[in-house]
Amino acid sequence: MNKTGYSPVDYMYREAVEEAISRKQYGRIFYFDENELLESADGIVIKMEENTSGWYLQLDNGLHIKLHRIITLFGRPGPAYDEYDAYSIRCGECSAEQ
Secondary structure, three states, X not given: OOOOOOOOOOHHHHHHHHHHHHHOOEXXXXXXXXXXXXXXXXXXXXXXXXXXXXXXXXXXXXXXXXXXXXXXXXXXXXXXXHHHHHHHHHHHHHHHHO
């Protein structure tokens, strides 16, 4: 998968975002940024929209996050959770070899 490109997102994740928007839920989102670094942001998701490069969330602080790069949304696993989990296991394996 091209991490900087777009990956389709299961509808259940879009439903979770829509629920958070309707409840005006405040919380923390962990995600991979454009450089594949782990980032987090606190805020309220005010909008979700799709364009040619995929689905994006907009937070009340103006930040835009690619939906398919979200690890957790307010404590719930997101589309990139499995990738993050595999990454953390690989890092542990590297440490064990040294």
